[in-house]
Amino acid sequence: MTDGAQAATHSGDVSQEVATHCPYCALQCGMTLRRTADRVEVLPRQFPTNRGGLCQKGWTAAELLDHPDRLTTPLVRDRPGAELRPASWPEALDRVVSGIRRIQAEHGRDAVAVFGGGGLTNEKAYTLGKFARVALGTRNIDYNGRFCMSSAAAAGIRAFGIDRGLPFPLADLGTADTLLLVGANVAETMPPLVRYLIEQRERGGTLIVIDPRATATARQATLHLQPTPGTDLAVANALLHIALAEGWVDKHYVDARTSGFEQVRRVAASYWPARVEQLSGVPVADLEAAARALGTAGRTIILTARGAEQHAKGVDTVTAFINLALALGLPGRPGSGYGCLTGQGNGQGGREHGQKADQLPGYRRIDDPAARAHVAGVWGVRPEELPGPGISAYELLTALGTPDGPKALLVFGSNPVVSAPRANRVESRLRDLDLLVVADFVRSETAAIADVVLPTAQWAEEDGTMTNLEGRVLRRRALRPPPPGVRTDLAVLAELADRLGTGSDVEPAGGGSTARVGSAGTGTGPRFPADPRVVFEELRRASAGGVADYAGISWERIDAEDGVFWPCPTEDGAGTARLFADGFPTPDGRARFLPVEHRAAAEEVCPDYPVYLTTGRVLAQYQSGAQTRRIAPLHRAAPGAFLELHPDLAARLGVLDGDEVLVTSRRGEMRAPARLTGTIRPDTVFAPFHWAGQARINSVTSDALDPVSRMPEFKVCAVRVEKA
Secondary structure, three states: OOOOEEEEEEOOEEEEEEEEEOOOOOOOOEEEEEEOOOOEEEEEOOOOOOOOOOOHHHHOHHHHOOOOOOOOOOEEEOOOOOOEEEOOHHHHHHHHHHHHHHHHHHHOHHHEEEEEOOOOOHHHHHHHHHHHHHHHOOOOEEEHHHHOOHHHHHHHHHHHOOOOOOOOOHHHHHHOOEEEEEOOOHHHHOHHHHHHHHHHHHOOOEEEEEOOEOOOOHHHOOEEEOOOOOOHHHHHHHHHHHHHHHOOOOHHHHHHHEEOHHHHHHHHOOOOHHHHHHHHOOOHHHHHHHHHHHHOOOOEEEEEOHHHHOOOOHHHHHHHHHHHHHHOOOOOOOOOEEEEOOOOOOOOHHHOOOOOOOEEOOOEEOOOHHHHHHHHHHHOOOHHHOOOOOOOHHHHHHHOOOOOOOOEEEEEOOOHHHHOOOHHHHHHHHHOOOEEEEEEOOOOOOHHHOOEEEEEOOHHHOOEEEEOOOOEEEEEOOOOOOOOOOEOHHHHHHHHHHHOOOOEOOOOHHHOOOOOOOOOOOOOOEOOOOOHHHHHHHHHHHHOOOOOOOOOOOHHHHHHHOOEEOOOOOOOOOOOOOOOOOOOOOOOOOEEOOOOOOOOOOOOOOOOOOEEEEEEOOOOOOOOOOOHHHOHHHHHHOOOOOEEEOHHHHHHHOOOOOOEEEEEOOOOEEEEEEEEOOOEOOOEEEEEOOOOHHHOHHHOOOOOEOOOOOOEOOOOEEEEEEEO
């Protein structure tokens, strides 16, 4: 029986229960899974983040475990154009390894690339980065978190010297006198979080929401600012302008704990409210009311999410809200601060341990000689053997199959055919590859075009750890083993490494003193263990001394403490639930103001494309929909894509509610039924991104990239809408 599981009696049947976490968003709600002879059911569990609550996705999460679409045997394609057919594991792995060897022999090590996911456990994200750099020797690895959290991460590092979504516990939200949500629709994306909004309102708090749509979250707000898509940065600078004019800036905090304020003050001076009303459409009175609520509250929290971040200026937009938070003296103050709402289940941990193009475990930079030496010592290789930085996710995907780009791609935990911007181009690049390998538990749209598909375990069939949006490291526990014919991702990577001749442990090059890779630190174990507990122990050593230091975190501590916050450098020291109380992890200990100017979206409306498009999620679906579209209750709740548009726009177009409409941009088109609503701006339309085929809105979205984070501009582009 798995650690944490227990026998129970239910209706006369012997059952098994295990305490674990929901497989979906970064809230990582606690749940109990119960297994009886004929089914697996989800039960509530008291956990600090969700306190027993779950959303519809969480309650139905177990339905995918035994779904008819479940993959239980490898699939291979004998030639281009042929159908995928069942194959044995030896045949499938031979096909993968022979393809890798042939391609690297002909084109070099970087000709094989790896694409990971923000839903992978810490152990899998860590091993995937290690596999790419040690087993494959390639610099070309990135992951779909580049599409989710990268702008907030880059802004946090610039300002604070660290990237952790929430630098304080989630429960602080309920205690805030004023809470500002920027581009966050938590009522649909993280429903259990709404309890904190209710607590905040019942205490008499003010909730401000900035969103072009009157979402389910915005409708709960005390004040809703509804800007033109792509103008959040101007709004943030206007709020700072008003705070300066009214004397709400905490001058003592600014002088004692920050640097660079004077330059930011000069920039903010040019964002007077009347000017920003012209830029954003937000009335002066609303800007002033929002600034007053923020500047005069005792406890104030500012949170950003994808609506602010998925722009070609996303880093600067987040920076503008961080500037506002610093000017008000919020970060490090009890019950106040700035934070980011991480989206994917392990969006935080997934970017800390090496599957990003420029990072090594512990949130170390791959171009830092000291970081390379430390991690190389743990991995038993020479620092110079580690590849350098790779290219970002979208740049990697669009380089595939080109003369100078990778010729093979291994995909774990992602479905870029649906989730990538300008998806027509990405799908074409994937089809151009000599070898596409996808590890998944269902036949996603990306798996459907692969040359080899490897069936892997689901969340309830393997142990591991996740790191939620608070920086709390959690234990995911297995209820049952994978079905016959299915392997875990760690087992797949271990077998591939062994077949590539890099699976054996060796002495650290140059006689390094760092503990070796073996399970007991003796050098006797495999270089790529399949046991997640062994991998986590190695991850602890690799992260030790890094920004995201897990050295003091053990599975036993996680079990005993309901999760442990990083950084946690020692086993006898407490985890760090609240950051910045005594300073910032910057060279001088001060947070940094950075001046940022509003600039237009990469693609503005014009006579040919006169409407703004923005995208997002709906309550019953998740990410690319590969999982949730297969769950019957979720499909009934949200059976297909739609285009949300204002009745005034619909009248001009001659469109009625339910009519099929065609949405066209410079990159592609999408078809879906019209959904008329007065909750959106008349110059803007909205579509969810969970569907494929003709309903794939990412065929339309912009691939303009932020110059710092390389985040694509999902949240705004110019389109033409017409009745189909």
